[in-house]
């Protein structure tokens with residue numbers, strides 16, 4: 175399960191300070207970038223956010239739901255929402271059918287624009303297939319953190335690190351609408367509550383099934399776990415290959431991109447951070 179007991183001696187960190195330092199540079203860069211993006215988003219989405227429903231505190235035992243400092247994550251909503259996003263999350267069967275027809279028309283246009291004949295046999299069903307595939311690849315817009323987690327919290331005295339590693343990620347780059355794929359490792363140190371282990375990959379899956387940039391995806395997942403569980407800290411690392419870099423642009427087929435986000439004790443305590451990096455085998459040079 176990737177758990178370690180706090181009473182056990184910590185493993186010696188395998189990373190050198192310089193590697194940790196560079197990890198932090200990336201993290202700071204990501205934070206600054208997200209801060210700027212958050213500011214821009216606050217302006218753009220002011221009206222949309224004002225209409226959001228406040229988190230409920232009734233039968234759910236979500237922890238510090240009111241404490242979210244993130245402009246990205248909220249519990250009854252979907253983050254970065256627009257009227258179109260809300261429309262998709264709440265659509266009727268009739269609206270779903272209309273959406274599909276509209277998308278099929280758009281794909282036919284794309285086929286014509288690339289120089290193809292959408293009426294030739296091999297392409298006849300392609301608009302419908304592609305539209306359905308794209309809706310599946312972006313199904314994260316129809317879900318939210320609260321539904322995904324579904325109150326799977328358990329009071330435990332375990333104070334050691336909990337890690338779920340090698341979570342496969344398939345997402346779409348929002349700049350080119352082509353895939354980026356890789357692995358994510360999520361770790362946290364509980365306060366007095368643990369979350370069902372399968373919920374961490376589910377949270378990662380939900381955010382990755384939206385149009386993303388890797389930097390924001392990493393931050394989305396870390397902040398969601400922090401907000402919903404209120405642990406002592408959260409760390410997320412992601413390593414992925416972007417087809418927009420492999421198949422076009424610089425065409426570097428072996429390039430991978432690494433992003434990290436550390437919060438709470440992972441940010442403050444280099445021993446905790448190094449234990450995480452060592453346990454997820456992220457100590458390569």
Ligand SMILES: [Zn+2]
Nearest residue numbers: 347349350418
């Ligand atoms: Zn791209």
